[in-house]
Amino acid sequence: xSNAVSTAPRAAxxxxxxxxxxxxxxxxxxxxxxxxxxxxxxxxIPLAGVLILSFTSWDGIGAxxxxxxxxxxxxxxxxxxxxxxxxxxxxxxxxxLVQTPIxxxxxxxxxxxxxxxxxxxxxxxxxxxxxxAAVAIAFKALLDPNFGLATGLGLPFLAQDWLGVxxxxxxxxxxxxxxxxxxxxxLIYQGGVRQIPKSLYEAAQIDGAGTxxxxxxxxxxxxxxxxxxxSTLMVVGSLTYFDLIFILTGGGPGNSTRILALDMxxxxxxxxxxxxxxxxxxxxxxxxxxxxxxxxxxxGKDKQGSQLEGL
Amino acid sequence: xxxxLKSSTAGAPxxxxxxxxxxxxxxxxxxxxxxxxxxxxxxxxxxxxxxxxYYVVITSLKTQAGYFGQNPLAVxxxxxxxxxxxxxEKDFATYFMNSVIVTLGSVIPTVLxxxxxxxxxxxxxxxxxxxxxxxxxxGLAIPLQATIIPIYLMIIRLNLYDSxxxxxxxxxxxxxxxxxxxxxxxxxxxxxxxxxxMRLDGCxxxxxxxxxxLPLTRPAIVTVAIYNGLHVWNGFLLPLVLTQSPSLRVLPLxxxxxxxxxxxxxxxxxxxxxxxxxxxxxxxVIGRRQLLAGLTAGFxx
Numbered sequence: 001x002s003n004a005v006s007t008a009p010r011a012a013x014x015x016x017x018x019x020x021x022x023x024x025x026x027x028x029x030x031x032x033x034x035x036x037x038x039x040x041x042x043x044x045i046p047l048a049g050v051l052i053l054s055f056t057s058w059d060g061i062g063a064x065x066x067x068x069x070x071x072x073x074x075x076x077x078x079x080x081x082x083x084x085x086x087x088x089x090x091x092x093x094x095x096x097l098v099q100t101p102i103x104x105x106x107x108x109x110x111x112x113x114x115x116x117x118x119x120x121x122x123x124x125x126x127x128x129x130x131x132x133a134a135v136a137i138a139f140k141a142l143l144d145p146n147f148g149l150a151t152g153l154g155l156p157f158l159a160q161d162w163l164g165v166x167x168x169x170x171x172x173x174x175x176x177x178x179x180x181x182x183x184x185x186x187l188i189y190q191g192g193v194r195q196i197p198k199s200l201y202e203a204a205q206i207d208g209a210g211t212x213x214x215x216x217x218x219x220x221x222x223x224x225x226x227x228x229x230x231s232t233l234m235v236v237g238s239l240t241y242f243d244l245i246f247i248l249t250g251g252g253p254g255n256s257t258r259i260l261a262l263d264m265x266x267x268x269x270x271x272x273x274x275x276x277x278x279x280x281x282x283x284x285x286x287x288x289x290x291x292x293x294x295x296x297x298x299x300g301k302d303k304q305g306s307q308l309e310g311l
Numbered sequence: 312x313x314x315x316l317k318s319s320t321a322g323a324p325x326x327x328x329x330x331x332x333x334x335x336x337x338x339x340x341x342x343x344x345x346x347x348x349x350x351x352x353x354x355x356x357x358x359x360x361x362x363x364x365y366y367v368v369i370t371s372l373k374t375q376a377g378y379f380g381q382n383p384l385a386v387x388x389x390x391x392x393x394x395x396x397x398x399x400e401k402d403f404a405t406y407f408m409n410s411v412i413v414t415l416g417s418v419i420p421t422v423l424x425x426x427x428x429x430x431x432x433x434x435x436x437x438x439x440x441x442x443x444x445x446x447x448x449x450g451l452a453i454p455l456q457a458t459i460i461p462i463y464l465m466i467i468r469l470n471l472y473d474s475x476x477x478x479x480x481x482x483x484x485x486x487x488x489x490x491x492x493x494x495x496x497x498x499x500x501x502x503x504x505x506x507x508x509m510r511l512d513g514c515x516x517x518x519x520x521x522x523x524x525l526p527l528t529r530p531a532i533v534t535v536a537i538y539n540g541l542h543v544w545n546g547f548l549l550p551l552v553l554t555q556s557p558s559l560r561v562l563p564l565x566x567x568x569x570x571x572x573x574x575x576x577x578x579x580x581x582x583x584x585x586x587x588x589x590x591x592x593x594x595x596v597i598g599r600r601q602l603l604a605g606l607t608a609g610f611x612x
Contacts, residue, residue: 028430032428032443041484042462043450047461060463106356122599123361126364131587140570141366142367147383149363152382179363236454240455243548264456264457264460278460282457285454
């Protein structure tokens with residue numbers, strides 16, 4: 001179906017087009033060389049490199065030695081790995097569950113046309129501009145039980161030792177991630193909502209469907225691909241929350257917020273165990289690829305797939 | 312499904328369906344104006360977004376005594392800029408310039424080479440280009456963090472450790488997949504007739520690329536430039552791992568080190584947070600429409 005869409009204009013353009021296209025294919029290929037060079041050297045080779053390094057021992061400065069499977073054995077029997085894995089998935093899933101409905105609803109809301117919504121939206125998108133470092137540092141100050149938000153608002157229940165109690169720290173991390181990333185996903189949903197043909201709503205109104213019915217029967221199904229795009233970015237992106245958590249909690253208290261990416265950094269660059277850290281990195285890559293493939297399948301004949309076919 | 316979406320949005324520029332006048336629209340927006348839960352939720356979220364920002368800004372204007380003595384959310388009785396002065400004296404300008412260099416030095420090459428690749432992927436054909444495109448799509452799922460150790464090793468071996476160039480090279484590589492995806496989506500929407508007429512006029516593919524495809528993809532180029540720019544500007548891990556000298560710190564790293572230095576002087580720490588965000592905020596205020604329209608179109612296509 002999507003195949004027909006993308007090939008239709010090409011077929012209509014001319015009969016001898018296919019021959020010319022073939023020639024052009026060869027002539028144009030070199031245009032990809034600069035991008036290919038950077039991508040291969042600084043992304044593909046490191047990707048292969050991390051697999052190789054997972055079988056070596058290296059302290060980050062000295063010589064690199066062969067370690068065989070020992071890094072893998074040591075990491076796979078380490079309960080720290082399972083703690084980090086569990087936390088990574090916990091934060092990923094809860095973040096998705098929290099962020100998706102909020103950004104979806106805010107996206108639908110801000111896609112409306114009144115001026116006050118436009119004004120609200122200007123402020124909504126502020127967190128897009130802040131670095132994770134800035135966000136983490138700001139929230140650390142905000143959470144001070146004596147001089148932070150809790151005292152300011154006169155809400156004593158906010159005056160907790162947020163960074164000192166494991167469960168609170170995990171919850172806090174999820175909240176701060178939502179604070180930072182919901183605006184971006186709101187923006188994606190806003191764009192998606194604006195592309196829904198108005199005629200669908202008009203037809204529904206004639207049929208007497210109310211706002212709620214319209215939301216569930218038009219908006220939600222029409223946003224299918226937007227939901228997949230946003231979820232893919234959210235879920236794969238959650239593997240990279242490193243900076244925020246590194247500055248906010250440093251993985252603590254204990255190891256209660258030590259997600260995979262942070263675990264890798266601390267093992268590699270703090271404990272100087274690059275081999276075991278590379279094992280964690282390989283696991284991170286496998287999870288990233290598996291999630292991306294899973295989410296693509298979920299969308300059925302998804303957009304990226306059809307783009308590949310349409311070539 | 313995708314046919315419906317594509318055909319209905321391909322012809323009209325984004326946003327126009329919303330603006331198209333229709334007899335029912337009056338009724339529709341009147342109904343929506345009564346959307347009380349929506350409005351309430353919207354205002355609650357606004358408070359969640361704004362309160363921290365407000366707290367950071369007012370605290371950065373307080374003296375130490377004001378910070379300890381006043382209600383945290385009260386406007387400072389005698390606002391002071393001395394925290395800002397303190398931060399500016401601490402090499403803020405160096406960090407700022409480093410961030411500018413790294414951001415421009417990453418974004419400009421990324422957009423240029425990704426645009427060329429996207430043009431080839433859309434206009435060309437053959438197994439090689441298919442393979443290249445497939446590889447870039449796979450690249451979308453690779454987390455930068457996962458490759459940081461080999462990158463660190465490579466940068467050391469290339470004698471680039473502790474240089475700004477060390478930050479640019481991986482930044483470019485990891486920005487390419489998404490940039491190519493968005494740009495090729497846009498180039499694909501350029502009607503084939505335009506390319507044909509350029510060819511009939513005797514233009515080479517090279518000329519077609521710069522004179523036809525580039526101007527027509529400008530909105531997408533702006534989008535990816537801003538998106539990548541924000542990413543590099545706010546990047547933390549690469550500078551943390553690949554540089555060492557204080558004189559080579561970029562802003563996020565500078566912020567982090569301020570936090571260590573001024574750990575007791577919270578107003579000064581927060582002043583550095585505000586100061587690091589200010590340049591981006593100014594750009595945002597100037598280019599807000601372009602930014603939001605671009606990001607919206609870039610990700611909802």
